[in-house]
Amino acid sequence: MEPIVEHSGGVIGASWLMIAFPLASAAILLLGGRRTNAWGHLLGVFAPVASFVVAVMCFLQPSGRYDVGLYDFIPGVAKVGLLIDPLSITFALLITGVGSLIHIYSIGYMAHDPERRRFFAYLNLFVAAMLLLVLADNYLVLFLGWEGVGLASYLLIGFWQFKPTAATAAKKAFVVNRVGDFGFLVGLFTIFATFGTFAFGPVFDNAAKASNGTLTAIGIMLLIGACGKSAQLPLQSWLLDAMEGPTPVSALIHAATMVTAGVYLVVRSGAAFFPEGATASLIVTIVGVATLLAGAIIGTAKDDIKKALAGSTMSQIGYMMLAAGLGPAGYAFAIAHLLTHGFFKADLFLGAGSVMHAMKDEVNMRRYGALRALMPVTFITFFIGYLAIIGFPLLSGYFTKDGIIETAMDSNAILGWLAVIGAGITGFYMSRVVFMTFFGSKRWADDVHPHESPSVMTWPLIILSIGSIFLGGYLILSNRLMVYLGPAVGLPEALPQFHPFSPTGLATLALVALGAAIAWVRYGSAEVPQVAPRGSFLTTFARRDLYGDALNEALLMRPGQWLTRLAVWFDNKGVDGVVNGLAAGIGGSSGRLRRIQTGFVRSYALSIFVGAAVLVGAWYVVGNL
Amino acid sequence: MNYWLSLLMAVPAVGAAGVAFIRRDRTAKVATLVISLVTLALTVAMTVQFSPHGDTFQFQEKYDWIPALGIHWAVGVDGIALVLILLSAILVPIVVLASWWDAEEGKRSVRTYFALLLALEAMMIGVFAATDVFLFYVFFEAMLIPMYFMIGSYGGAQRSYAAVKFLLYSLFGGLLMLVAVIALYSLAGKNSFLFTDLIGVIKEPGAQRWLFLGFFIAFAIKAPLVPFHTWLPDAAAQAPAGAAVLLVGVLDKVGTFGMLRFCLELFPEASRWATPVVIALSVIGIIYGAILAIGQTDIKRLIAYTSISHFGFISLGVFALTSQAQTGATLYMVNHGFSTGALFLIAGMLISRRGSQYIADFGGVQKVAPILAGTFLIAGLSGLSMPGLSPFVSEFMVVNGSFQRYAVPTIIATSAVVLAAVYILWMYQRTMNGPTVEGVRELTDLNVREKWVVGPLIALLLVFGFYPKPLIDVITHGVNEAQISIQYTNPAPAVPVAKEGS
């Protein structure tokens, strides 16, 4: 790994503009109000494009690790600064590149929404926060971006807030993410307690001096944060509900960029807190494999096209996590898969959005069917994305997923085979989506008239599908990405060689083909019922998201509600009761005591005399003692 | 010798007397606004002259008041007091503007309400500026009077109950403190109530502990810490929104300010002795307040309980005895004022429009009043310490600083970030999201006056959220001085990094 050098001026010194453009745009659109309705979407698109230009200019600079200090944030704790290195530039290109395409697509998708301006403001806010996340040069500023994307995600999931389901989903996403943030925060405290700083440079340089237990603790805490943001087990439950948001949001935030932030965090911290073979790294791989299987299984049973794709997203991020836990050998594959996934999953989601647009926002695939002729562009681009994700030879996913599986196999055969099985399930559920949507017979209602989407929506699809075809090969062949990222994340001892059709690769392809064949038999050639059949225990298990929500409800929500009610009761009757009881006691006894005041002068006089007599008597007695 | 602080108190005090005699309500309101703005301008002018590297106490004034007893009119500010005075001076004009139509249906006249506001401002400045313990006590108790009338005469349906409860609780604490003040004076035997004369005088541990308790319980009631908290939800829920802001935003800060200034600096050993209990109470308060906030059905009570949770963070930071945590705690006092201020005021606007403060009576406000909902969301996010808004900086400094010394309690306290998300967002969802319910459809959005109320607060939250350095620099000055008199050292990192790289 190269040391980080301080840098100012030049193109790199102006890298903060990347964040400034979308942030300023979001501010203008939110403060400007209805006045900006007419041109808001144009400004909203301009901002990420401008950021993309800055990112490309930074990318074209000589490669290195530059630290651009901006200003003192919390004196003695952290400064705001940007780290421009191959890893962050790669992310910045993905975020602004795919982000710009999705912004453009949104012009068409949200054309009929009266709140389109607000939508673009939130999207810009998201882009700014996400860029801050990946460009930050210390953990605290990273956390700032981390929470910023969480906020943007909350706002965008709940964009149609008048729908109670959307509002609930938004809140759920935020709260579950906060559980992850709790872990992240504890990790931050431990980092500060150990190193006295949050800055990446000093922390990474000195990590080796800290005790193993500390490093493992930090690693696990950061992983909890990563699990929340990247919808990994056990904090995965929010992602499926998050599909309540508009589809471009699902594509940008809940597929291409934000949910990969956890992978970024693990890779960025990899050298320090997730070294190859460490306990924390092992846990990362286990989480990754568990999630890739869980997501895939959920994907097999969903009839909602977006939820099927969301299960797939979980699963694919599981692959990235798995790779990120494998040390320097896996980092490049994790990032490569992240990039190609960013393209093909955005392509798939936007394709799904295009279908929904045509189908009056119907999301149930059982009401689709035979759309390939009516929506040719959407179909072809969606199909390319489909081939890429299942790992069809020579398309993007083939190279990157295969790389992950091979690396996992080298490290641990169990992990490797589980990843292969996951690929097989991917073949099944993605084929199911394609067959149910574009093949078979028409199953839609009479008043729906499917049509191809406007070109402002199809062009982003075309560009994304081109990326889905070529990007993987470009990144993996001759280890381009690995060498490029090397200075930032470290290189493995030996660069891997790409073997087309290795035994593992062939096994994977065979399983994928099998999965696709089963899908064809059940959903391609056979008639798909419009109402979901009850299905076996396993189907229900997958449909109910592996009972994740039921578990959360039984373990957390119910006891939580019970505890809340108990606490309210205790505070009113217990704590306040003691105080009010005391007040009532004093009031009551004085109420009794005041009866002595009879109003009769003679009784007062008598008590004075008796009192005087007692005093004199007492004095007399005491005096004679 | 200069007269800054006396002037700062004199302007609102004289103003209060003047406003009380203005016949026309509108003139009285405008006069109040102008006077509070003048005070703000003077405060800002003074703040600019404050030197972060200068003496402990600046702008000092000292005159004999009751020479026979060694009581002085002695005022002066360190960094901690300065930011709190600034907070008070900023909040008052905002509250005046927000309370424009709040006093019309009170038991007393409109001009009285605004005169009370100004009188309260003078006392708030005095209580933070006093460097004579007796003078501090006088302001500490005198502040109750205007607040009592503001709650009792202009509040909601249960106002009398709430006002009396508030008064009795505070008086109880105040009396304990009075005993401690007199005992401190006589034990010190210096015939002086000056703060600087009393530092480090009481050496005997037993005496220190009793005196500490006398002061601490008064401050714990004021702050309020669990289990002395039950007056706050009643008082805040019954008080008019503006008074609730000053009550929770400033008056309660006197408690935590007092802990930092008086408990720690006057009785360092006793503070160390009490620290485990205080930390435990703080952590309990953080979690307990948050859980209770989740269970509330009344918007204002909910906000009051969130404040109890936040005060737990402040006292945790004060007693963690690291300079980062103490700086964070002081910053928290300021930021919490802005954050809760915004929440209470916007909630007040919401409540006055609908005529109900029950969450169940709302729903779908976002659709009819988007600006109201948007500002409420921002204020709410500041309540859950969203990064980018200023409370995050202070909360982070508190927990990060406390973790260095008390890891396990801090981890427990940090779990409140999840609870905070639940109570704020759930309230937001129930009031603002979903289908617009009956009775909400006719709600109007914020008018110009209300935008001027909310705008400055949100701007402050954002500016100090991204650039808290100016405030932190000033506070650090005060905290460092306090650190010297308490004599603690910050825990060093396990792996010291030679030079910070970023």
Next chain:
Amino acid sequence: MTTHYLVLSALLFAIGGVGVLVRRNAIVVFMCVELMLNACNLAFVTFARQHGNLDGQVIAFFVMIVAAAEVVVGLAIIVTIFRTRRSASVDDANLLKY
């Protein structure tokens, strides 16, 4: 030699005290109070004689003046009460109670 005066004083005081306690007519109660005051005066004067200084006599003068002032105020109150209530009984004026 002065014992008789003190005995008389004690007797007068006791008579006054009993009168205050048992009589209901406000005027009589009032007279009894005066009787007690004068018993005290007698004791003061006696003690002044016994000790050979004038302190007791001075205090007796004070008491007389206070008593005079008291009579003025007290009688005025009694007369007013009598006018409004048509009664001089102290038991009828019992409104000032719990």
